[in-house]
Amino acid sequence: MNPLAEQAADLLDDVAEDSTPLHGGDLSEIVRVRLASGRAVVAKSGGTARAEAAMLRAIADSGTPAPAVLAVSDMLLVMSDLGRETGLSQAWHPLGEAVARLHAKTGTQYGWHEDHAFGSVGIPNAPLDDWPTFWAERRLLPSVPALSPGLARELEQLAGRLSERLPRAPRPALLHGDLWTGNVMAAEGAVTGLIDPACYYGDAEVDLAMLCLFGRPAPEFWDGYGPVEPGLEERRPIYTLWPALVHLRLFGGGYAGLVERLIREAQ
Known part of the structure; x- marks a missing residue:
């Protein structure tokens, strides 16, 4: 056994x-x-x-x-046990509704009451009141030592400009924190559960960006989720950059090209 x-x-x-x-x-x-x-x-x-x-x-x-x-x-x-999983093909609209409910729950600051980790990669979560500072200091800059000197400089430069690129005080929504299709359980056209979370409070666009990193949700997802803020597409590379950095640190150089592309798209 x-x-x-x-x-x-x-x-x-x-x-x-x-x-x-x-x-x-x-x-x-x-x-x-x-x-x-x-x-x-x-x-x-x-x-x-x-x-x-x-x-x-x-x-x-x-x-x-x-x-x-x-x-x-x-x-x-x-x-x-959530039982047999049959996939999202018929459950994109319910997933949009489920993520909207998740994001409707809000906190008072950005972050979480304790740090977390993806394996050996730490996730600092100490709360802050300023969102661009949180994203720079808690998400992007901890990965600088894992990059080549050139990419590290580009990442530091991007982090220094986030106050110009991100909203200072978006609604601090409850985030799943690792929202990709593999962490969504669905069966018979319904979402049965979100699994493997890395929760904290932050800009709802973080989860939406992660869901688009390795694919794109069907249009029904956006119908279920509801309206999004203007400029989402321009901010998406900034938010998908963090999970790409995590993959690079966990799984190696095969993700270096993705990180390089996202850093440059995010500039």
């Missing part, structure tokens, strides 16, 4: 009868566990388990679908 499955069952005072590895384990191990009580749960390992549990609860509290947190320890998160 998979040790992770046994640990999850122990947290639930149950017995693991079977387990199946699930995709999405680049930075953690994830398994579906069938318990002796007859129910199925999903267990995810990692040192950010308690932080992720709090984020999933925040998403659910906004009225947005998310897995229920069943148990959590320092290194293990146990969630409800």
Whole structure:
């Protein structure tokens, strides 16, 4: 039996009868566990388990679908099983509505009550009142040491101009923080849950930009989401630059070209 499955069952005072590895384990191990009580749960390992549990609860509290947190320890998160996933082809409009509900929940500052991480890449979240400063200091500039000297200079120059490129005080919306299609569970034309969050409060366009980094939502998504601020397309490279930097730091030089392109598009 998979040790992770046994640990999850122990947290639930149950017995693991079977387990199946699930995709999405680049930075953690994830398994579906069938318990002796007859129910199925999903267990995810990692040192950010308690932080992720709090984020999933925040998403659910906004009225947005998310897995229920069943148990959590320092290194293990146990969630409800969302069942068979059939894809977004018939669920783009519901996804737009779900993301709009998420973004309707607001905070008082930009950031989160604690830092987070994608694997070895830290995500500083100390709150700030000025959005361009937050995006420069908490998102872009921490990646400077990972870049070539030339690209590092370009990134620093871009960060110094963000007050001219980004709104100073957009509504601090609750963000998923890693919103790409692989982190959306959907079945039979409905969104069943947003998973693997990296939540904080910030400009809603951050999530919208991330959703466009490796593809484009269908037009039905925008119908469901509703109106966006003018200039979204011009700001998008600034916001997609951060996840591109994260991919470069986590997975290597294959993402260097993407980072270089986005830095130059964002100038």
